[in-house]
Amino acid sequence: MNRALGVLAFCVGLGLGGAAVAQDDIVTVTVTGEGISAEMARKDALRRALEQGGQAEITSHSQVENFTLIRDTVYARSAGIVKDYRVLSEGPAAGGTFFCKIEAKVSKSAIATAWGDVQNVLDQIGRPKIMVWINEKIDGRPDDSSILESKIEERLIKSGFDVYAREQLDEIKKRELADAAAEDDISRMQALAKDFACQIFIKGNGNADAAGVEDLYGVKVAMYNCDAMVKTFHTDTGRLLASESIPTQRSGARGQFTHSPQAAKAALASAGVQIIDKTYNTVMEQWATQISAGGEIQLEVSNISAAAALKLKNKLAQISGIEKINGPSLTKDQASYRIVAKMSATDLAGILVEGEWAGLIEVVDIKLNRIQAKAVQ
Numbered sequence: 001m002n003r004a005l006g007v008l009a010f011c012v013g014l015g016l017g018g019a020a021v022a023q024d025d026i027v028t029v030t031v032t033g034e035g036i037s038a039e040m041a042r043k044d045a046l047r048r049a050l051e052q053g054g055q056a057e058i059t060s061h062s063q064v065e066n067f068t069l070i071r072d073t074v075y076a077r078s079a080g081i082v083k084d085y086r087v088l089s090e091g092p093a094a095g096g097t098f099f100c101k102i103e104a105k106v107s108k109s110a111i112a113t114a115w116g117d118v119q120n121v122l123d124q125i126g127r128p129k130i131m132v133w134i135n136e137k138i139d140g141r142p143d144d145s146s147i148l149e150s151k152i153e154e155r156l157i158k159s160g161f162d163v164y165a166r167e168q169l170d171e172i173k174k175r176e177l178a179d180a181a182a183e184d185d186i187s188r189m190q191a192l193a194k195d196f197a198c199q200i201f202i203k204g205n206g207n208a209d210a211a212g213v214e215d216l217y218g219v220k221v222a223m224y225n226c227d228a229m230v231k232t233f234h235t236d237t238g239r240l241l242a243s244e245s246i247p248t249q250r251s252g253a254r255g256q257f258t259h260s261p262q263a264a265k266a267a268l269a270s271a272g273v274q275i276i277d278k279t280y281n282t283v284m285e286q287w288a289t290q291i292s293a294g295g296e297i298q299l300e301v302s303n304i305s306a307a308a309a310l311k312l313k314n315k316l317a318q319i320s321g322i323e324k325i326n327g328p329s330l331t332k333d334q335a336s337y338r339i340v341a342k343m344s345a346t347d348l349a350g351i352l353v354e355g356e357w358a359g360l361i362e363v364v365d366i367k368l369n370r371i372q373a374k375a376v377q
Helices: 001-011 038-053 055-059 069-074 110-124 147-158 171-182 186-195 261-271 273-292 308-314 345-352 355-359
Strands: 026-035 084-092 098-107 128-139 140-142 162-164 202-217 221-234 240-254 296-300 320-329 334-341 361-366 370-375
Touching: 001 240, 001 334, 026 055, 038 069, 038 084, 038 098, 055 110, 055 334, 069 110, 084 147, 098 110, 110 162, 128 147, 128 171, 128 186, 128 261, 147 162, 147 202, 147 221, 147 261, 147 273, 147 334, 171 361, 171 370, 186 221, 202 240, 202 261, 202 273, 221 261, 240 273, 261 273, 273 334, 296 308, 296 345, 345 355, 345 370
Parallel strands: 128 162, 128 202, 296 370
Antiparallel strands: 026 098, 084 098, 128 140, 202 221, 221 240, 296 334, 320 334, 361 370
């Protein structure tokens, strides 16, 4: 019986349950999603289906540690969990958005499996840590308290991420980060993010320039032209995950003077709502993908010769789930491999500590998408 249940759960996790899935495991829901594109509307519909169909299953975990982070990560994986659905209608909606109405079958056991996967990763590597740095200027003058940075950090902290805020930095590090961001020096920002043990770092810039005072229905409003760009990177590899921007937008806040820092910040916050949402969604999707479907994993092995490093590459290529290995890049007695795999770094590390692998290398550290090891002599 236990074996049969195990096979059933495995099939459900892969979306292969079909008629074999117990009827009481499936919840059928009809939901409507909305987004700024047709793709985003469909993703929103799948998330809503998971929220509605799996409400009881998810609520049952409400007392566990890191509940919010696990819940939001499971929601971010909705496209991989809710696979049995059909689109009833879709198209343009009010305000320039799109809608997507679907009927979906949600498997409660698939949600339970996904929940367990995320919780297991968090138990092993802890909550992901993120560094956010946005250079902001108001009327051409640098402002040390970025409103966009604060709003992005607020969203991430609310979901349970550890955020390394600029208030935690000493003055030297602040200047280094500000200079690196201003000069678009990604390598330097990557090095600093590694120093702070952050798995992801976010950099960007925002500008608000005075555009006069207008009288709107008897209320004086200080108007500002605002623009912003935000980029998200993996710290270990330096790989660009997403780049979001808002073109110049005109916005304002109550104020009688042409130059008003308070109005400028309010205008930036208003204009930046979409870029804040997009950045948050990017982080959630990348985090969810990395701990489930995998992606690029960096393996660093120290105390190894060039010949041994090449032999190790050939052996790694034999592991099921590894699709491609770039490298090794050799520096003195260290070899670095960039591995494209359909597994997480945690899963790969689990393989490398078992059997004959334990006699070849010793895993000494595991991060979100990086494994550090040393050759066994």
